[in-house]
Amino acid sequence: MTKGPVPQSDDEAELPFPTGDTMDERSFFAEQPAKANTLTKPTALSGAAGKEEHYHGHRERLRSRFRDHGDTALADYELLELMLFRLIPRRDTKPIAKALLDRFGSLGAVFGAPVALLQEVKGVGEAVALDLKLISTIAHRTLKSELRGKQVLSSWSSVIEYCHAAMAHETREQFRILFLDKRNALIADEVQGLGTVDHTPVYTREVVKRALELSATALILVHNHPSGDPTPSRADIDMTKMIIDTAKPLGITVHDHIIVGKDGHASLRGLRLI
Known part of the structure; x- marks a missing residue:
């Protein structure tokens, strides 16, 4: 009997590259040195890299808009997408950001949602849900610190x-x-x-x-x-x-x-x- 595919978490599903402990967003998008016998014909790997290069360009454009003009230059889903870049470094995060806002209705509701409900959104696994709650907690503590003393x-x-x-x-x-x-x-x-x-x-x-x-x-x-x-x-x-x-x-x-x-x-x- 042949073994079926190994189940993947939502955070890792549909990744164009295999994940590894040594890979992060910077190394993923870094230009790789040419190897012998790899430039003669296109491969599935090179196609995936081209797709990711498109995401990379979009990410850089969003970062530039935020850097140059602040949050007023971005819609709510774009702010959420910008944050998700680091939480989900190897996927197009725009559909996930829009799905979160569609599901919960607002940025405040996304960050206020329980971990279990966040994980019901396709593309959001436990790690991403916990990171969203961590960011929410930091925001709450910041507001609370304004009241101290x-x-x-x-x-x-x-x-x-x-x-x-x-x-x-x-x-x-x-x-x-x-x-x-x-x-x-x-x-x-x-x-x-x-x-x-x-x-x-x-x-x-x-x-x-x-x-x-x-x-x-x-x-x-x-x-x-x-x-x-x-x-x-x-x-x-x-x-x-x-x-x-x-x-x-x-x-x-x-x-x-x-x-x-x-x-x-x-x-x-x-x-x-x-």
Whole structure:
């Protein structure tokens, strides 16, 4: 019995060259020295090299546009394609970039998507999916670092930007708390609970207990609506008021409860619901 073909991962499928530990994008596109008896007639290998040379030219053009004119010169799929060059060095990444945006709808949603869902897109294997999540995590940490040591209430736009980046595209509800000191500077940012697509259990005693452990004097409550609509529910309002009533006698102020969705955010304080 003859053996069938060896299965390949999505990252390696349809590669025009065999992969190896010693090959990277630079060595792949480097001009190779001529060898005896190899220039007499075209081969499948030379045809593949010509195809890759076309991709290489396209990649260089995109890099030049980005270098000379910045991100405004590129469409969303081109920015994603430009990043995928290093993650998938030996394939045409334009179809993959477009497929990711078609599947998830926006750049933010691509980076916010779970690893398992990213791998459902043809051409995206586990390694690429993890790299996308790594880039997303670095972006979140960068935004979070902007809040460190600052008076959060005077950097409200940064708070909203961070919460949206961290939570807007989560597929399950999560309840997050920003713990602040007496100067309203950030002490800690913690996810207190994970729930389902439309509910997260919140335990008032645990919220107040953790605030006391951290010596926090103020809180900002945050949770997301995976549906995309940030409109607060009756349960959201009641839960917030319960935490306020429990925390206030202990000298802990709840500044706001922010609800984040793909379509924006809602502030219970801003809506005068608390």
